[in-house]
Amino acid sequence: MQASILAFRGRRYLWVALALTAICIIAYWLDDPQEPPNGGTLLGYSLGVLGALMVAWLTWFGVRKRDYLSGSGTVQGWLSAHVYFGLSLMVIVLLHAGFQFGWNIHTLAFVLMTLVVVSGLCGVFIYMQFPERLSENRGGASRSELLDQLEDIDRRSRRVAAKLPEAFRDVVTSGVQRTELGTTLWQRLRNQDRSQIQLPNASATVPNKGQEAAMDWLAEQQSRADAESAATIAELSALLRNKRKLLRQIREDLRLQAGLEIWLYAHVPLTAALLMALLAHIVTVFLYW
Amino acid sequence: MKLELVIVGAGPAGLSAAPHAGKLGLNYLLLESSPAPANTIQRYQKGKHVMAEPAVVPLRSDLGFAAGTREAILDGWERSLSDLGIEVRYNAEVVAIRGERPDFVLTLADGGSLTAENVILSIGLQGNPRKIGVDGETDRSVQYTLDDPDEYRGETIAVVGAGDAAIENAIALARNNTVIIINRRDEFARAKDGNLTLITRAIEDESISCFYNTGVASIETSLAINLNTETGETRVPCDRIIARIGAIPPRKFVESTGIRFPSDDPTTLPELSGKYESNVPGLYVIGALGGYPLIKQAMNQGFEVVEFIKGNEILPADHGILEDKFQYLPYDKSVDETLDIIRNNIPLFENVNGLILRELVLASELLTPSKSDVIFHKNDYTNTFISIVEGEVEVETDSGNLITLGPGQFFGEMSLLSGRRRSASVRASAPCVLLETPRREIVKLMNSYDQVRKVIDRHFIVRTLRAGLVPDAPQGELEAVAETAELLSFRAGDVLFREGDESDGLHLIRNGSVSVSRNIGGRNIVTTYVAAGNYVGEMGLVGEARRSATVTATVATESIFLRADIFQTMLQRNAGLRERIQTKVRERISENLRMEAAPDAGDLISFLMQQGLGEATDVLLIDETLCVGCDNCETACAETHDGTSRLKRAAGPSYAQVHVPTSCRHCEDPHCMKDCPPDAIRRAPNGEVYIEDSCIGCGNCERNCPYGVIQMASAREDAPNLLSWILTGSGAAPGQRQTVATPNAIKKAVKCDMCKDLSGGPACVRACPTGAAIRMSPSEFVNLARKAN
Known part of the structure; x- marks a missing residue:
């Protein structure tokens, strides 16, 4: 309904970033230095200064995002510009280096910058795709509310199990206690169901992925029970089936939410590393002037 | 021995009169029917904060009084009673007063009698508590007051009653006891909205059990209460019975003394002179019984009435304030003369009691604009009521016409009644004297004087007709139409009319809002939303004879109903009306067609209406196709508002990927404003409803808000410098500031103020990195719904 970060204000910052990149490419094309193009020519230095300033400005987004009293535009506008300028930075830095690479600190800085941009692109992709799926x-x-529904199913299951022999109560309780939704971001992202359950007469807990162990056990009991108990067990199975569906929904929710966060765990530390490498790059360049 | 003065009732008014009578050398006696002074305040709950309103009026009494806890005030008075040597007799209920100055005879309940030259009645309005009316009603375990609910633990307590006092007691007791509430009816109709919510919730979650449609049959002293329920008699054993079933109003007793009331309406006050003397010479009435329910005013009257009895002319305590208010007026007159000018120039106030008019002026502002000064702009959100004492103003209508209003006329009633923005700009066309009265004062006046309500209602109708339908019709014709118009009230969800009904008239929506829906392919599809100030039902009046759509109130709504025959007469008389209505009909039809093409859009509008957004003016919505769940909106809100976020992003329902978070929607007629003792909730000219620092933390607004967007919050630590937090991690992260524990600090109510003091607009919207957070007014919903589908 609303404009996304890419479409912000008629893609205003896309056009600005394209224009900036085009100017740099034309300058590179027109430039005719005595040595092969590299960071040391006049244009190379100029593009280097521009690139460094852009890195500083792109990093400043982390501050602007939290500067809630700032009157400079909206965070959405900043993010839109952040994306497009981050992409044009790749081109500008390549031109700055004159496409020269080596096993040195300068190329390390370039590699780190590329990783930052790539992780950022992943973020853009995730931001464009995941919210709608989440919704x-x-x-x-x-x-x-989903978690409340889960709790409600558990409560009803306990109530139904209370009408049956003690083993049922134990199975339901154990199933509730050992259902896991994933504690770390990584577990949530991988969407693994590590739930366990303690079944009667078993020496240890068994995996209860998708509540299947519990449902199998119930099915077996149902086949042996008298008519009245069988009906109650069927009621319990129906609740478990709902729970299974609900758990799948919650896990998907957690997975998508984890995805929305996890790319930042690469983007931000890589940015810190980039800043260090960039500093080293600048210092060494001036040292060997 | 005959006394010079007997004061009946030792509330604030009587307690203040007594020491002053002593000081002026009168031979007096203060009588109190209960065993302690200030019975009404004794009945407040323990620790209740008592206000010293109105703040502008100075206290004039030999007895001290300042805002504080119930205990501090009662202790202070008890001490003064002995220090000042006040002559008081407790447990002395007066059952009859006969005679007039200087020969009054007062009969007491114990059979004794007193004679006096003058009598002051300061018995309040509480009356004596109504008893249950069955055997055992006076048993020791049956009580009619509750001092401290925390005094009881682990008991089973039956609370009899369904009013606010009963509910408040039941809720407070339920924290530590098993509580049963006994309600004679099938609902809690008399309770305040906030209390209604509390008790319904408590009954739903079974923390209180309730017997509806149940009376008390008898009380066993052992102790149990026998109930007559719908299904028969039930015995409920309990440890304590608390009956809060109101009080016997003192009116009968007052009338028996010879005092006259102007009408039979139970809210009418006795006729009094400016010196508080009733029609019975020597019999004075002060305090709540005389129309002054506030403690400070009652105490001031106690002081003043004794002066009057002594024959001294003294100026009322508020004299100085009025003098200040009047000093810039172009009259060189005394306060009383200026008040007379106001009364004589404004017919609306003609029959208003002098003391009440004085109160009204005290709460109002006097404006003296010069020629061409703007009084208010169109679309401002102010809602004061302005009367013209002198001069002329011009109202700019939509059609560009100027309407001139002169002395005695008033304006501003449109926003006052509809809760919406100002519908026109008003400027002074000559130097003026204007009386600008706050909304709640004028509403109070409308509630007490039917005549005032009628006049304001009639003007509202005339001006609504002029603004929307017949700008050129003569005043007389419109007034005749207004006479025949009916004012109808609807609750949320009530139907104004149904598709297929006979078209019997036109509804002008006075306040609230409605949704229009049509049956399309077996489904009821909402086609549009109509806000207050507009009309519905016109289609059936110019074309078909049957209603072409169903109109439902989205929130509590009032409409002015014009019968079809009246409307037809108007159509014949006013050439332009048919054309205007036909334009409107064309707009509606094309709206219908557009919505029929996108039926899901109608579902989204109904969803938004179900969330109560029909009464919103500006609401925060979240586009779920963009929201990444980062909660930067909440953090932004917290960091721009002392650390507490006023919105909960994740809470609240969603439909068609539009999410309604828990956040203030700045209602047209805000529920939170209804019962704010210090009047701390205000509406800024741009519509922001905000809470001022004068909040006393009573929590009424939190309870009254149906949308749960107000919270009681403690102060939080200061935010660290952002850069030093980013670089070193020292201090609290944004949005994570901890509360500071200050002894005696109260929690104050906080809510969204739409960042009215920040340049650039609401922080939640500006801080959203993906543009998912948007704010809009309900009139934009139709567009939103169309875009979403």
Whole structure:
């Protein structure tokens, strides 16, 4: 409905970034230095200064995002510009280096910058794709509502199990206690169901992926039970089936939310590393002037 | 021995009169029916903060009083009673007063009698608590007041009653006890909105059990309460019974003394002179019974009435304030003369009691604009009511016409009644004297004087007709139409009319809002939303005889209903009206066609209306196709508002990828404003509803808000410098500031103020990195819905 970061204000910053890149390319093309193009020519230095300033400005986004009293535009505008200028930086830095690479600190800085830009691109992709999927998966409910529904199913399961022999109560309780949604961001992202369950007469817990162990056990009990108990067990199975569906929905929600966050775990530390390498690059360049 | 003065009732008014009578050398006696002074304040809950309103009026009493806890005030008075040697007799209920100055005879409940030259009645309005009315009602375990709910733990307590006092007691007791509430009816109709929410929730989650449609049959002293329920008699054993079933109003007793009331309406006050003397010579009435429910005013009257009885002419305590207010007026007159000018120039106030008019002026501002000064601009969000004492103003209508209003007329009633922005700009066309009265004062006046309400209502109708339908019709014709118009009220969800009904008239939406829906392919599809100030039902009046759509109130709504025959007469008389209506009809039809093409858009509008957004003026919505769940909106809100976020992004429902977070929607007629003792909730000219620092932390607004967007918050630590936090990590991260524990600090109400003091607009929207957070007014919903589908 609203304009995304890419479409912000009629792609205003795309055009600005394209223009800037075009100017740099034309300058590179027109430039005719005595030595092969590199960071040491007049144009090379100029592009280097421009690149360094752009890195500083792009990093400043982290500050602007948290400077809530700032009156300079909106964070959305800043992010839109951040994306497009980050991409044009790649080209400008290549021109600055005159496409020369080697096993040195300068190329390290370039590699780190590339990783930062690539991780940022992943972020853009995720930001463009995931929110809609997140919203569709939730189907109008909030995460806490989904968790409340889960709690409600557990409570009802306990109530139904209370009508059956003690083993059922134990199985339900153990199933509730050992259902896992993933604690770390990585676990959530991989969407692994590491739930376990303690079944009667078993020496250790067994995996209960998709609540299957619990449902199998219930099915077996149901086949042996009298009519009245069988109906109650069927009721319990139905609740478990709902739980399984709900858990899948919650796990997908957590997975998408983890995806929305995890790329920053690469983008931000890589930016810090880039800043260090860039500093070293600048210092060494001046040292060997 | 005959006394010079008997004061009946030792509330704030009587307690203040007594020491002053002593000081002026009167031979007096103060009588109190209960065993302690200030019975009403004794009945407040423990620790209740008592206000010293109105703040502008100075206290004039030999007895001290300042805002504080119930205990501090009561202790202070008890001490003064002995220090000042006040002559008081407790447990002395007066059952009859006969005679007039100087020969009054007062009969007491114990059979004794007193004679006096003058009598002051300061018995308040509380009356004596109503008893349950069955055997055992006076048993020791049956009580009619509750001092401290925390005094009882682990008991089973039956609370009888369904008013605010009963609910407040039940809720407070339920924290540590098993509580059963006994309600004679099938709902809690008399309770304030906030209390209603509390008790319904408590009954739903079973923390309080409730017997509806149930009366008390008898009380066993052992102790149990026998109830007559719908299904028969039930015995409920309990440890304590608390009955809060109101009080017997003192009016009958007051009338028995010979005092006259102007009407039978239970809210009417006795007729009093400017010196608080009733029609019975020597019998004076002060305090709540005389129309002054505030403690400080009652105490001032206690002081003043004794002076009057002594024959001294003294100026009322608020004299100085009025003098200051009047000093810039072009009259060189005394306060009383200026008040007379106001009354004589403004017919609306003609029959208003002198003391009440004085109060109204005290709460109002007097404006003296020069020629061509703007009083207010069109689309401002102010809602004061302005009367012209002198001079002329011009109202600029939409059609560009200028309407001139002169002395005695008033304006501003449109926004006052509809809660919407100013519908026109008003400027002075000559030097003026204007009386600008705050909304709540004029609403109070409308509630007490039917005549005032009628006049304002009629003007509202005439001006609405002129603004939207018949700008050129003569005043007389419009007034005749206004006489026949009916004012109708609807609750949220009520239907104004249904598709297929016979078209019987036109509804002008006075306040609230409605949604229009049509049955398309078996589905009820909302086609549009109509806000206050507009009209619905016109289609059936110019074309078909049947309603072509269903109109439903989205929130509590009032409409002015014009019958079809009246409307037809107007059509015949006003050439332009048919054309205007036909233009409107064309717009509606094309709106219908557009919405029929995108039926899901209608569902989104209904969803938004179900969230109560029909009464919103500016609401935060989140586009779920863009929201990444970073909560930067919440952090931005917290960091721009002392560390506490006023919005909860994740909470709240979603539909068609539009999410309504828990956040203030700045209602047209804000529920939070209804019961704010210090009047701290205000509306800024741009519509922002905000809370001023004078909040006393009572929590009324939090309870009254149906959308849960107000919270009581403690102060938080200061934010660290952002750069030093980023570089060193020292101090609290944005949005993570901790509360500071200060002894005696109260939690104050906080809510969204739409960042009215920040340049650049709401921080939540500006801080959203993806542009998912948007703010809009309901009139933009139709566009939003179309874009979303």
